[in-house]
Amino acid sequence: MSPAAAAPDFLAVVNANQGLLHRVCRLYCSDADDRQDLYQEIVLQLWRAWPQYRPGAAKVSTWLYRVGLNVAISSLRQRTRHPAPERLGPELPDLAPPPEPGPDADDLAELQSAISRLSDVEKAFVLLYLEERTYEEMADILGITQNHVRVKMHRVQDKLRHLLTQPA
Amino acid sequence: MDLHDFRRQWQQQPTPAGCAADEAALRALLTESPTSPVTRMLRNARHEIIWTIITVGLTLAGLLFVGLPWIRPLGVLLLTSAVLMGYYYYHKLRALSRLGTTDGPLRGQVARQLRTLRRLLRLYYRLTMATLVVMGSFLLFSAYTHLPHLFRGDARTLWQQSLWLALTALVTGLLVHWLTRYHLQHQYGRHLDRLEGVLRELEETQ
Numbered sequence: 001m002s003p004a005a006a007a008p009d010f011l012a013v014v015n016a017n018q019g020l021l022h023r024v025c026r027l028y029c030s031d032a033d034d035r036q037d038l039y040q041e042i043v044l045q046l047w048r049a050w051p052q053y054r055p056g057a058a059k060v061s062t063w064l065y066r067v068g069l070n071v072a073i074s075s076l077r078q079r080t081r082h083p084a085p086e087r088l089g090p091e092l093p094d095l096a097p098p099p100e101p102g103p104d105a106d107d108l109a110e111l112q113s114a115i116s117r118l119s120d121v122e123k124a125f126v127l128l129y130l131e132e133r134t135y136e137e138m139a140d141i142l143g144i145t146q147n148h149v150r151v152k153m154h155r156v157q158d159k160l161r162h163l164l165t166q167p168a
Numbered sequence: 169m170d171l172h173d174f175r176r177q178w179q180q181q182p183t184p185a186g187c188a189a190d191e192a193a194l195r196a197l198l199t200e201s202p203t204s205p206v207t208r209m210l211r212n213a214r215h216e217i218i219w220t221i222i223t224v225g226l227t228l229a230g231l232l233f234v235g236l237p238w239i240r241p242l243g244v245l246l247l248t249s250a251v252l253m254g255y256y257y258y259h260k261l262r263a264l265s266r267l268g269t270t271d272g273p274l275r276g277q278v279a280r281q282l283r284t285l286r287r288l289l290r291l292y293y294r295l296t297m298a299t300l301v302v303m304g305s306f307l308l309f310s311a312y313t314h315l316p317h318l319f320r321g322d323a324r325t326l327w328q329q330s331l332w333l334a335l336t337a338l339v340t341g342l343l344v345h346w347l348t349r350y351h352l353q354h355q356y357g358r359h360l361d362r363l364e365g366v367l368r369e370l371e372e373t374q
Binding site: 108111120124 | 171194198270272276366369371
């Protein structure tokens with residue numbers, strides 16, 4: 001199939017799943033410019049991988065998460081354009097729209113701060129959990145066994161609970 | 169608040185406005201200057217291969233059509249270096265093209281990237297050292313043919329000269345070894361460490 005002929009189908013998939021791709025970028029980049037760069041790089045890699053994509057072989061979401069996470073975690077790219085000042089600790093990423101001020105907002109800010117302090121791999125588990133992926137799909141995306149996913153997921157949740165009790 | 173409570177809020181995040189892609193945006197994305205270092209390295213490797221081919225062509229033309237006596241040894245040196253560099257750029261291009269495949273599971277992708285990058289860096293290091301040997305041999309050969317009086321004398325002088333040569337070769341070799349290692353560590357060290365960390369984390373079971 002020629003690139004011009006493939007473009008409409010590809011664009012339909014990307015446009016239908018923009019939210020998913022943006023959420024991957026939000027989790028891995030705190031800076032708006034970096035997020036934009038990452039989004040473009042993911043779309044570029046999706047386009048390159050599109051000719052090999054077989055709808056019967058994997059769910060489209062699995063394919064999108066694979067490419068998104070591979071680019072975000074393993075690609076050789078500039079990590080940050082504007083590194084956060086170290087003294088202030090990890091920059092709070094804009095993970096979700098801020099709720100109304102109140103106890104919930106404080107809890108949410110603490111949770112977001114805790115997530116931002118996780119490693120790239122741990123963030124991948126958090127992402128897939130938040131996206132309500134099954135253990136089977138998580139295993140398929142990450143390339144590990146379901147049992148391993150279950151164990152890792154528990155550990156990540158424990159770590160998050162621990163981080164929530166520690167000041168940033 | 170725990171992760172479970174955060175799910176609904178996470179999934180309901182608004183998508184940034186004006187992000188819908190169309191064919192024009194896709195075309196622009198494919199043609200604009202690449203932001204990813206891998207894409208940039210791929211483009212550079214292609215340019216380097218083109219330059220190497222041009223160098224080989226010009227050198228061959230020089231060897232065939234220019235009758236100056238010093239052209240032949242210099243041409244042979246240039247050709248040897250160009251062949252070594254071309255071999256490296258070819259492998260670099262192949263390795264980088266493989267790195268571009270990103271639709272497999274994360275663990276396999278990271279493992280493949282680590283393997284490919286390590287192989288590429290090993291090749292770069294070996295070819296750099298090989299180029300040094302070629303250059304050294306060429307300089308020695310040129311000195312021997314063009315300045316033969318330097319290599320004549322009694323046994324003691326020859327022994328001293330050999331010692332100096334060996335020392336110079338050793339120091340140069342160590343310097344190039346150190347600089348190459350430093351350059352590779354500076355360019356890829358952090359990325360490799362990070363990938364190793366990711367792989368370790370994905371594989372740890374205890």
